[in-house]
Amino acid sequence: MSTDLWETLKSIGNAMEVNRLQRETEEAARQAAAAAKAAAGAPQIIARYLTAGGATVDVIERAGYFDQDGFTETHAACSGCPAKHTVEWGWDAWAAEVGQPQENFDEGGNRSTPQAREWAQEHAEKCRAMPKPEAK
Numbered sequence: 001m002s003t004d005l006w007e008t009l010k011s012i013g014n015a016m017e018v019n020r021l022q023r024e025t026e027e028a029a030r031q032a033a034a035a036a037k038a039a040a041g042a043p044q045i046i047a048r049y050l051t052a053g054g055a056t057v058d059v060i061e062r063a064g065y066f067d068q069d070g071f072t073e074t075h076a077a078c079s080g081c082p083a084k085h086t087v088e089w090g091w092d093a094w095a096a097e098v099g100q101p102q103e104n105f106d107e108g109g110n111r112s113t114p115q116a117r118e119w120a121q122e123h124a125e126k127c128r129a130m131p132k133p134e135a136k
């Protein structure tokens, strides 16, 4: 094999390796972006209250509309009984269309979340339902 041919094959090999690494890097970046988006859209537990019966009331912030990435409501739910309570932040369909929250939208749940926490606290104090048994 001539040295020229060897060098040519080597450079082709290097180019293929560079392409492969580039594809892998792009794929990793895509996966990281998807994970970040999923994490951003996943409901966040922001408070948990222990009930009188030993169950919990979890308070979460979440997207209340399927087509919204950001959070639009605070939701509290008891793990011992069916009680739940949702405080919407005021997002509406029109807001999504114009691309900005409506004027009275409670950005970040600053007013709504304390209301949901208050409900959760009150429910936790009086709820005597035991945690549901784990499904086996």
Ligand SMILES: [Zn+2]
Residues within 6 Å of the ligand: 051, 078, 079, 080, 081, 082, 083, 123, 127, 128, 129
């Ligand atoms: Zn309850």
